[in-house]
Amino acid sequence: AQTVTQSQPEMSVQEAETVTLSCTYDTSESDYYLFWYKQPPSRQMILVIRQEAYKQQNATENRFSVNFQKAAKSFSLKISDSQLGDAAMYFCAYTASSSSNTGKLIFGQGTTLQVKP
Amino acid sequence: DAGVTQSPTHLIKTRGQQVTLRCSPKSGHDTVSWYQQALGQGPQFIFQYYEEEERQRGNFPDRFSGHQFPNYSSELNVNALLLGDSALYLCASSLGVSDTGELFFGEGSRLTVL
Numbered sequence: 101a102q103t104v105t106q107s108q109p110e111m112s113v114q115e116a117e118t119v120t121l122s123c124t125y126d127t128s129e130s131d132y133y134l135f136w137y138k139q140p141p142s143r144q145m146i147l148v149i150r151q152e153a154y155k156q157q158n159a160t161e162n163r164f165s166v167n168f169q170k171a172a173k174s175f176s177l178k179i180s181d182s183q184l185g186d187a188a189m190y191f192c193a194y195t196a197s198s199s200s201n202t203g204k205l206i207f208g209q210g211t212t213l214q215v216k217p
Numbered sequence: 218d219a220g221v222t223q224s225p226t227h228l229i230k231t232r233g234q235q236v237t238l239r240c241s242p243k244s245g246h247d248t249v250s251w252y253q254q255a256l257g258q259g260p261q262f263i264f265q266y267y268e269e270e271e272r273q274r275g276n277f278p279d280r281f282s283g284h285q286f287p288n289y290s291s292e293l294n295v296n297a298l299l300l301g302d303s304a305l306y307l308c309a310s311s312l313g314v315s316d317t318g319e320l321f322f323g324e325g326s327r328l329t330v331l
Binding site: 104133135137142143144145146147150191193195197203204205206207208209210 | 248249250252257258259260261262265273275305307309311318319320321322323324325
């Protein structure tokens with residue numbers, strides 16, 4: 101069975117600094133997608149960044165980038181120039197390409213990120 | 218462009234009662250997935266509806282059932298409520314033919330079972 105593990109329940113970062121959130125996963129599939137979602141107190145889950153497993157290049161979206169290590173099954177999120185609005189719960193999620201059309205994401209336990217002014 | 222909308226936002230029920238939660242997908246989307254998120258945890262997949270049929274189901278008992286209407290909106294029904302059903306219920310929509318795996322989420326319905 102596929103699993104996603106986030107080993108950091110809480111992280112904090114100073115405004116304008118850089119922080120890295122960790123995620124590991126387990127799967128026997130060769131083709132899959134990985135995601136980082138952000139859930140602020142308003143509760144709505146927002147997609148931060150997406151990575152296709154077949155792509156070696158790490159995905160980047162403005163201040164957000166990932167370090168995807170397929171062999172190690174590791175998928176960390178780096179937030180540069182942290183802003184107060186980045187404070188939220190961050191979830192790492194996985195879906196196998198075979199099930200990507202069925203909407204079945206497997207989520208980690210989440211990491212609460214605090215941004216200090 | 219309307220996003221995913223859910224109703225009600227909050228509700229309180231007692232054990233043994235039944236509840237119905239509603240979801241309207243993002244404009245242009247035809248697929249709806251439901252997730253249960255316990256406090257401080259990641260969401261757990263309940264099931265997905267596409268073309269008015271349940272396409273895949275997670276590890277949830279038959280007390281959890283759903284429906285999709287011709288306009289793609291969806292309902293989640295939970296019968297014989299237990300205290301452990303207290304959670305945030307998230308609806309997510311997508312395009313059935315999409316291969317990106319990306320879901321768009323609503324703000325959720327917070328269910329409290331007393």
